[in-house]
Amino acid sequence: MPEPLRSSARRPRGRPLLAGTCALLTAAAVAGCGSAAVGPPVLNFYTPADNAEGYAAAAEACTAEAGGRYSVVQQTLPKSADDQRLQLARRLVAGDTAVDLLGIDVTWTAEFAEAGWVQQLPDDVAAQVTDGTLEGPLATATYQDALWAAPLNTNTQILWYRKDLAPTPPATWDEMIDASERLGEQGLPSYIEVQGAQYEGITVWFNTLINSAGGQIVDEDGNVRIGEGQAAQQALDIMQRVAASPASDPSLSVNKENDGRLAMEAGTAAFQINYPFVYASINTPPPDGGGGGTFIDDQGKPSATDTGRRVIDEFAWAPYPAVNAGEPAKPTIGGLNIAVSATSLHKDLAFEAMQCLRNRDNQLRNATEGGVPPTLEALYSDPSFQAEYPAWEAIKNSLDNASVRPQTPAYTSISIVLSDMLNPPAAIDPAALAPQLVDQVEAAVKSEGLVP
Amino acid sequence: MSIESAPAPTTGSTQVGAPQGRKGKPVRSEGKRAERRLGLLLAAPAAIIIVGVTAYPILYAIWLSLLRYDLRFPADQAFVGLANYATVLTSGYWWSAFGVTMLITIVSVAIEFVLGLALALLMHRTLVARGLVRTVILIPYGIVTVVAAFSWQFAWTPDKGYLAALLPDGSAPLTDFASAMAIIIVAEVWKTTPFMALLLLAGLALVPDDLLKAAQVDGAGAWQRLTQIILPMMKPAILVALLFRTLDAFRVFDNIYILTQGSNGTGSVSMLGYNNLFKAFNLGIGSAISVLIFLCVGLIAILFIKLFGASAPGSEPTGRR
Secondary structure, X not given: OHHHHHHHHHHHHHHHHHHHXXXXXXXXXXXXXXXXXHXXXXXXXXXXXXXXXXXXXXXXXXXHHOOOOOEEEEXXXXXXXXXXXXXXXXXXXXXXXXOOEEEEEHHHHXXXXXXXXXXXXXXXXXXXXXXXXXXXXXXXXXXXXXXXXXXEEEEOOEEEEEOOOOOOOOOEHHHHHXXXXXXXXXXXXXXXXXXXXXXXXXXXXXXXXXXXXXXXXXXXXXXXXXXXXXXXHHHHHHHHHHHHOOOOOOOHHHOOHHHHHHHHHOOOEEEEEEOOHHHHHHOOOOOOOOOOOOEEOOOOOEEOOOOOOEHHHHEEEEOOOEOOOOOOOXXXXXXXXXXXXXXXXXXXXXXXXXXXXXXXXXXXXXXHHHOOOXXXXXXXXXXXXXXXXXXXXXXXXXXHOOEOOOOOOOHHHHHHHHHHHHOOHHHOOHHHHHHHHHHHHHHHHOOOOOOO | OHHHHOOHHHHHHHHOOHHHHHHHOHHHHHHHHHHHHHHHHHHHHHHHHHHHHHHHHHHHHHHHOOEEOEOOOOOOOEEOOOHHHHHHHOOHHHHHHHHHHHHHHHHHHHHHHHHHHHHHHHHHHOOOOHHHHHHHHHHHHXXXXXXXXXXXXXXXXOOOOOOHHHOOOOOOHHHOHHHHHHHHHHHHHHHHHHHXXXXXXXXXXXXXXXXXXXXXXXXXXXXXXXXXXXXXXXXXHHHHHXXXXXXXXXXXXXXXXXXXXXXXXXXXXXXXXXXXXXXXOEHHHHHHHHHHHHHHHHHHHHHHHHHHHHHOOOOOHHHHO
């Protein structure tokens, strides 16, 4: 392993030299050095479309910091994660040397590493990245005991609720379902908003529940563990009860993160499992945000008339509900990691730029402007971060208990299979479904079966 | 249509009646042959390119379908024979997608045929503003499928859509199998009925007016004229229209991709192929699905030509008269 690294280290050295000479010559006003090919190496940083401005700003800052040795150019990938992954995979399989740095979803680490698309972090870089970084996000960048990417942003879900409807927030799913049903019987807003649509979100819900119940979908060695113990059945049972409850949102089976946010802002939801963006959103005036939510009357029902009281006045947050009382939930961790492409011609510089792109300033900008929590532990005690994230303690707590989605190259297949079998959640038959999940996930792990 | 079919006997004679033609006019054959050679030479580059861009990918897909080849496990690549086909054909996902696809195909093509025929008759009989009527009818066909699918999706989304607003409160029609399928079929029908109508209109031009008038004089009603004269005379055009639309409908993708993403069991075989190729990165299984779709499409085409027998394109009306 050290050998190819050293050989790649040698290559770029010629370039800055060349660039330096070129700069000198141009300074001397000698013509003929203006060709674009001989500037400092350009590192392309492919990022998701969300928060693209933030990543572009980071790229600019890092270009300035590099002092002419390299420049980082941010390139925007599509909005949907599937499309981002497809485009990156196509470029990397085709050996595109213009891909240097990639922002990869936390669930792609194993896949990209196993396929040889990304470069393992050299020991010194790995040590620097590990230093001061939260454990959960680091685990998402790890595959088979090696670090393949550097955590840039993280994300986690907590419980958002209405304190007028639930004076003490429910600590467990059982309590939350009971509270929701009581509210429903009284004709008050009762919905529990959670991601029930057939997509990654429902897999995340299941992953959080099964981990909170002490189980696991697939372990680090790629063994399927769904069938062990009662965790899967407990998780499935909760999902079914939430969805089939008379007090549930009728469109739960198609709801994604944004639908939950909207239901809460519209005053029909009492509880919501969601990411911190909902807080920023309810505080943002329309049309970009909820503008404090709708008016609510004395009882807490949404009202069309100005009652002087809005959803935001009762909007509060609490830790993610547990499955078993007394055992804290293990919310699934999300976020974005930066990896260095195996096809890059400037890997050493790319590793350097990787560290710059995730430094304190750039992470703080992503957190405050892009709405994505940072991965550097120190930032959680930073006043400017705390001001932007009043729920920072719950978020931090959630991250400390985090669970990671299966670290296997076949994760995408597992997720597609799971989301297909778990949706619609109201139709789940826990006892019958658990063994089926085992079979289908086994096939997906081995990339044997079809994905729906 | 009549102008196009006029040279058919001469070109046809090179195949069916070739020996006769050669014997009959030996003097001209020299020049004809040179002309033919030149024609072939001129057509060759285009033909070679077409073979290159169609045959190569098809053969490559067939080759991939015989391999275990997953982009995520590049080291784990092997020749597995027909194992991928066995996997696909024993998978419930394939058969449910196949059922959905057949359902969409049969229902949408049937509705399109009836509506298309009605529109074709209307366009054929229109006396005033003929151009305007034809243009208006063709508008849906001119709209990009994805754009149309998005507008349908918005229309059926609760709170946002004007069509969803007509339904009882709290209903989300795209989230239930039956209603989602109905919407997909409606979107397909809306989009491609004009195409059907256009092809049938061309067929209507084949029906001689005299014949219809004679039938009318003999006391045939409108329905009798339609079923006894117009439809039999249009048979070749109907075959072409139904064949094209069936093949198209069997490969339905855009509408489902936008409207439901295949959720609630509404995925077609093309969606299944896409997901296995571009989400699971499983080139072996995905190619096997693609080849199976190709075989299905071929089978549909053969069935159609067998069913309609002599009226297949190529043995056109001239042959029948």
